[in-house]
Amino acid sequence: MYIRLDQSSGSPLYLQIVDQVKTMIAGGALRAGDRLPTVRELASELVVNPNTIAHAYQQLERERVVETRRGLGSFVSAAEPVLSLSARRDRVAALLDRALVEAHHVDLDADEVRMLLEERLLEMANAEQSIELAPSK
Amino acid sequence: MYIRLDQSSGSPLYLQIVDQVKTMIAGGALRAGDRLPTVRELASELVVNPNTIAHAYQQLERERVVETRRGLGSFVSAAEPVLSLSARRDRVAALLDRALVEAHHVDLDADEVRMLLEERLLEMANAEQSIELAPSK
Amino acid sequence: MYIRLDQSSGSPLYLQIVDQVKTMIAGGALRAGDRLPTVRELASELVVNPNTIAHAYQQLERERVVETRRGLGSFVSAAEPVLSLSARRDRVAALLDRALVEAHHVDLDADEVRMLLEERLLEMANAEQSIELAPSK
Amino acid sequence: MYIRLDQSSGSPLYLQIVDQVKTMIAGGALRAGDRLPTVRELASELVVNPNTIAHAYQQLERERVVETRRGLGSFVSAAEPVLSLSARRDRVAALLDRALVEAHHVDLDADEVRMLLEERLLEMANAEQSIELAPSK
DNA sequence: GTGGTCTAGACCACT
DNA sequence: GTGGTCTAGACCACG
Numbered sequence: 001m002y003i004r005l006d007q008s009s010g011s012p013l014y015l016q017i018v019d020q021v022k023t024m025i026a027g028g029a030l031r032a033g034d035r036l037p038t039v040r041e042l043a044s045e046l047v048v049n050p051n052t053i054a055h056a057y058q059q060l061e062r063e064r065v066v067e068t069r070r071g072l073g074s075f076v077s078a079a080e081p082v083l084s085l086s087a088r089r090d091r092v093a094a095l096l097d098r099a100l101v102e103a104h105h106v107d108l109d110a111d112e113v114r115m116l117l118e119e120r121l122l123e124m125a126n127a128e129q130s131i132e133l134a135p136s137k
Numbered sequence: 138m139y140i141r142l143d144q145s146s147g148s149p150l151y152l153q154i155v156d157q158v159k160t161m162i163a164g165g166a167l168r169a170g171d172r173l174p175t176v177r178e179l180a181s182e183l184v185v186n187p188n189t190i191a192h193a194y195q196q197l198e199r200e201r202v203v204e205t206r207r208g209l210g211s212f213v214s215a216a217e218p219v220l221s222l223s224a225r226r227d228r229v230a231a232l233l234d235r236a237l238v239e240a241h242h243v244d245l246d247a248d249e250v251r252m253l254l255e256e257r258l259l260e261m262a263n264a265e266q267s268i269e270l271a272p273s274k
Numbered sequence: 275m276y277i278r279l280d281q282s283s284g285s286p287l288y289l290q291i292v293d294q295v296k297t298m299i300a301g302g303a304l305r306a307g308d309r310l311p312t313v314r315e316l317a318s319e320l321v322v323n324p325n326t327i328a329h330a331y332q333q334l335e336r337e338r339v340v341e342t343r344r345g346l347g348s349f350v351s352a353a354e355p356v357l358s359l360s361a362r363r364d365r366v367a368a369l370l371d372r373a374l375v376e377a378h379h380v381d382l383d384a385d386e387v388r389m390l391l392e393e394r395l396l397e398m399a400n401a402e403q404s405i406e407l408a409p410s411k
Numbered sequence: 412m413y414i415r416l417d418q419s420s421g422s423p424l425y426l427q428i429v430d431q432v433k434t435m436i437a438g439g440a441l442r443a444g445d446r447l448p449t450v451r452e453l454a455s456e457l458v459v460n461p462n463t464i465a466h467a468y469q470q471l472e473r474e475r476v477v478e479t480r481r482g483l484g485s486f487v488s489a490a491e492p493v494l495s496l497s498a499r500r501d502r503v504a505a506l507l508d509r510a511l512v513e514a515h516h517v518d519l520d521a522d523e524v525r526m527l528l529e530e531r532l533l534e535m536a537n538a539e540q541s542i543e544l545a546p547s548k
Numbered sequence: 549g550t551g552g553t554c555t556a557g558a559c560c561a562c563t
Numbered sequence: 564g565t566g567g568t569c570t571a572g573a574c575c576a577c578g
């Protein structure tokens with residue numbers, strides 16, 4: 001599970017988690033029956049208080065997105081149909097737009113944004129690899 | 138000014154306002170020198186407390202996006218950015234990261250993100266231009 | 275923390291707090307990583323509304339002078355400045371101008387101001403050093 | 412009269428004027444019987460609403476620092492004894508300290524502050540000259 | 549009438 | 564218990 005939290009975004013951490021889990025399900029990265037990390041695992045991975053993770057999981061359960069089975073963990077419920085390609089593109093485009101608005105305000109031009117994108121793609125590829133190489137729990 | 142607040146989104150109201158004003162400026166809907174609605178006007182329009190609007194405007198002022206003149210109101214600023222280049226890059230990179238995490242979650246690869254970026258860059262350039270060409274009222 | 279407010283000075287209370295915290299840091303009385311008093315503590319100590327303290331702390335946070343960690347408190351930051359060199363010079367130049375206007379008003383010439391500057395530079399360097407040499411408690 | 416206003420200092424404009432007039436009297440730049448500029452003159456010189464100047468003059472009159480004679484203008488009352496040299500130095504030193512605190516926070520070293528001081532001294536000397544060369548009213 | 553500051557007090561997110 | 568957000572409403576500085 002690649003969840004990334006932005007501590008300075010102003011939006012609540014637990015909602016960032018809820019949204020990203022939902023997105024992974026909608027995008028097909030998580031499927032019905034898949035097990036989520038335990039509260040403690042995710043808390044130590046994200047360097048966040050376990051209560052915050054628990055809060056997020058409770059919210060997901062309340063919305064019937066996941067089911068918690070005592071002693072076993074939390075599992076993705078029967079999932080909605082995966083989003084269409086254009087719907088998935090729209091979600092990414094909306095976030096790109098926010099980055100472009102900010103770029104406009106800090107006076108970075110298109111080329112600089114392209115360079116930043118390549119830089120971040122590289123960085124994320126590396127991060128992903130190091131996670132995959134780490135012992136899976 | 139068409140600002141829409143989502144009272145149930147969890148994201149602070151004042152930040153929603155800040156983001157939407159920035160978006161309108163980046164898209165050309167607001168231009169340097171334009172006057173924003175008064176705090177009290179916008180507060181009654183959006184049905185929120187005037188302090189909430191004031192908070193948003195002060196945030197915009199601190200980011201040099203608007204300038205407020207006491208007794209006159211708030212105006213879109215023409216000032217160049219005061220942040221260092223690296224700080225400006227960091228802000229945009231953080232938002233690109235959010236988009237990339239979303240792309241990963243909905244299973245879009247690097248090339249698809251690059252194409253989306255080009256598409257959004259074009260769209261934004263067009264939006265700005267079409268407003269510039271429109272008859273000013 | 276010894277902060278003194280002048281309720282009748284006309285200068286906003288929250289700015290008086292901001293200035294005094296900055297002075298304590300520049301003088302070495304507060305060091306990177308030190309925790310500031312909690313909002314509620316300082317509010318009751320200074321007999322002002324907690325919102326006023328919160329406003330001051332948020333201002334300090336925006337200037338990267340302190341970092342606040344939710345649920346933990348506010349800490350003196352070790353971050354380097356994010357403003358561009360020219361913006362940083364402008365801030366200091368504006369304050370030097372105020373000193374020079376004052377010097378003009380009380381009929382001190384350029385050489386006397388230069389001498390005073392050297393004196394204050396020495397004083398500040400000593401203040402910082404003597405605290406560093408003092409036994410930490 | 413060299414009065415300088417800082418629009419972004421947070422402290423009220425009318426108080427900045429009051430303080431600077433008082434300082435000029437304490438420093439000997441203004442003497443008992445000297446006439447102050449008219450409200451309109453000063454307002455246009457400082458690019459400020461005349462009400463603001465009037466407010467400042469009323470405050471000075473309330474404190475018996477100046478006397479207004481109908482149709483003639485405002486005049487400095489019998490002045491207090493001029494400040495001692497050390498008292499005048501202290502006032503300038505206090506303002507230099509504020510500049511040095513800010514310099515510390517934006518990471519400018521002593522040499523950079525010295526250079527800025529020379530730059531501002533030059534600038535002010537030029538400004539002064541151009542005022543003297545302008546037709547006195 | 550414009551925005552800014554301050555108080556008072558509620559509720560929320562996080563540790 | 565920590566800080567953050569929001570409401571409500573008073574008073575001030577400025578044009």
